[in-house]
Amino acid sequence: MTSTFQLTHVLPTGVVFAVEPWWVQIIKGVIIALIGFTLIPAAVTIERKLLGRFQHRYGPNRAGPYGTLQAGADILKLLGKENFRPSTSGGFLFYLAPMLAVIAAVATFAIVPLGDVVTIFGQKVGLYGLDVGIGPLYAFALGSIAFYGLVLGGFASGSKYSYLGAMRAAAQLISYEVAMGLALVGVIMQTGSLSLVDIVHYQQTHLWFCIPQAVGFLIFVIASMAETNRAPFDLVEADSEIVAGYMTEYGGGGFASFYAAEYLNMVVAGAIATTVFLGGWTIPFWDGAPPVLGPFVVLIKTMLFVVFFVWIRATLPRLRYDQLMSFGWKILLPLATLNALVTAIVVVAS
Amino acid sequence: MTPVPEHDSYFIERGPEPGGAGSVGRAFGETLRGLKTTFGRLVEGPTTVQYPEEKIPVYPRFRGRxxxxxxxxxxxxxxxxxxxxxxxxxxxxxxxxxxxxxxxxxxxxxxxxxxxxxxxxxxxxxxxxxxxxxxxxxxxxxxxxxxxxxxxxxxxxxxxxxxxxxxxxxxxxxxxx
CATH class of the missing domain: 3.30.70.3270 (Alpha-Beta Plaits)
Structure with a gap:
């Protein structure tokens, strides 16, 4: 499948498809980054409220109507705190680590297609940050950089708990990113393109990939829970065993950054799952939907994933370390490989 | 636990070995059951008493100030x-x-x-x-x-x-x- 866009840039990261002049891209980039940062308090609020409801309580309900301002109040509180660093912490890496985590999370959000190409004031604008020709690879690459943030944070803290958390993060990344990548291979083979926009275009005319690629969908969702350190795979943080893992020694802004990155990663994982498996901005049984609705549809679907992640967190206990490893290597990876293999056979045969 | 009369013993049914294929199926089923349980809690709604606004009445024999x-x-x-x-x-x-x-x-x-x-x-x-x-x-x-x-x-x-x-x-x- 070839891209329908006329103008292409060839960057070192791959072919980037774009329809807008550079200044539109800058405006668009700023807006999308702001959307990303707005989704963090939204995700935090959803998580805290919903987790409360799952446990027979209300969750935060004091700050603002229904506690909606709680996340903002928490952010202000954290930013107002003293920027403490332990005497054992090492060098500028201690400050670099939370920045890396946030940058990687926001940068991943850039490739999430929020909508099709629309015409705003006579100017063609694609409702996404970038349409890179290496879509999922870009997401995985930045996901790995986010893990650098975790590992460096744990390493530079100079604390045993942080170091343990960092080591767990590294091991978990290796175990689950492979399965996550292989889960997407089936979709990519069926679409014939690595561009996330093309994958959504394909789903406009075909069934959503969550049905023909159900196994891949399941593996992707499970692996993305591990990837974003969510329960039941949150033994990177494991507040009850290793305090908070790599975050133990961080307070104030550094902690806020890690926290924000964690929730943004959750949103991004949901958004990518939406794009790849749930048809992105398409609405079922309504082909003539106005493209302006696109971003809302994508955000609603993404938030459904966030709700699902919270639901899982309310349900499942944390896995033991060896259970995590054996689940990743003995079950998810063979299953993902088999899924890719079967899809390959089907694609070639048909 | 079902009794086995001829051996004067009990037969205990154990779950599948951890890590095997059987345990995966069981874990998946149990996960779904757990999701149903937590969703039930969500439907039931909170039991929290919003304390300063809402107070639980005390009994007449309650020993206060x-x-x-x-x-x-x-x-x-x-x-x-x-x-x-x-x-x-x-x-x-x-x-x-x-x-x-x-x-x-x-x-x-x-x-x-x-x-x-x-x-x-x-x-x-x-x-x-x-x-x-x-x-x-x-x-x-x-x-x-x-x-x-x-x-x-x-x-x-x-x-x-x-x-x-x-x-x-x-x-x-x-x-x-």
Whole structure:
């Protein structure tokens, strides 16, 4: 499948498809980054409220109507705190680590297609940050950089708990990113393109990939829970065993950054799952939907994933370390490989 | 656990070995069951009592902050300053100094009255022995339990404070409710 866009840039990261002049891209980039940062308090609020409801309580309900301002109040509180660093912490890496985590999370959000190409004031604008020709690879690459943030944070803290958390993060990344990548291979083979926009275009005319690629969908969702350190795979943080893992020694802004990155990663994982498996901005049984609705549809679907992640967190206990490893290597990876293999056979045969 | 008669033993059904294919299927099924359980909790709704706005009524026998009483007809204090409550108090938090009633200065119904009557609420254990010890029912345990304050010295309740009606009434449950 070839891209329908006329103008292409060839960057070192791959072919980037774009329809807008550079200044539109800058405006668009700023807006999308702001959307990303707005989704963090939204995700935090959803998580805290919903987790409360799952446990027979209300969750935060004091700050603002229904506690909606709680996340903002928490952010202000954290930013107002003293920027403490332990005497054992090492060098500028201690400050670099939370920045890396946030940058990687926001940068991943850039490739999430929020909508099709629309015409705003006579100017063609694609409702996404970038349409890179290496879509999922870009997401995985930045996901790995986010893990650098975790590992460096744990390493530079100079604390045993942080170091343990960092080591767990590294091991978990290796175990689950492979399965996550292989889960997407089936979709990519069926679409014939690595561009996330093309994958959504394909789903406009075909069934959503969550049905023909159900196994891949399941593996992707499970692996993305591990990837974003969510329960039941949150033994990177494991507040009850290793305090908070790599975050133990961080307070104030550094902690806020890690926290924000964690929730943004959750949103991004949901958004990518939406794009790849749930048809992105398409609405079922309504082909003539106005493209302006696109971003809302994508955000609603993404938030459904966030709700699902919270639901899982309310349900499942944390896995033991060896259970995590054996689940990743003995079950998810063979299953993902088999899924890719079967899809390959089907694609070639048909 | 089902009995096996010919071997005089019991057959115990165990779950599949952890890590095997059987355990995956079981874990998946149990996960779905768990999701159903937590969703049920979501549907049931919160059981939280929004405390400062919503209060659970206390039972009539609830032992809260003490109250001193007056005779309703004459308005005289019931306490005669006998110090039996102070003697009964295991936490030693009651201080009574008695004084003589005079014909032109009558405070209590008896010969003497409590010139000083202080209860240190930061030491009181709300056991109710003072109430039992009192021969005139002058002191009873009230229903108020919201006694938090910013200073310890503010928690020493004087006779005037104990005689006065509580500012905010604690909701009371009817008998048998």
């Amino acid at each position: 003490h109250r001193l009483h007056r005779f309703e007809d004459t308005g005289l204090e019931k306490c005669v300053g006998c110090s039996l409550c102070a003697a009964a108090c295991p936490a030693d938090c009651i201080r009574v100094v008695a004084a003589e009633n005079t014909p032109d200065h009558r405070v209590s119904g008896g010969e003497r009255f409590a010139a000083v009557y202080e209860i240190n609420m930061s030491r009181c254990i709300f056991c109710g022995y003072c109430e039992i010890a009192c021969p005139f029912d002058a002191i009873t345990m009230g229903n108020d339990f919201e006694l938090a304050d910013y200073n310890r010295s503010d928690l020493i309740f004087t006779k005037e404070m104990l005689l006065a009606e509580p500012l905010e009434r604690t909701p009371l449950r009817a008998e048998g409710e």
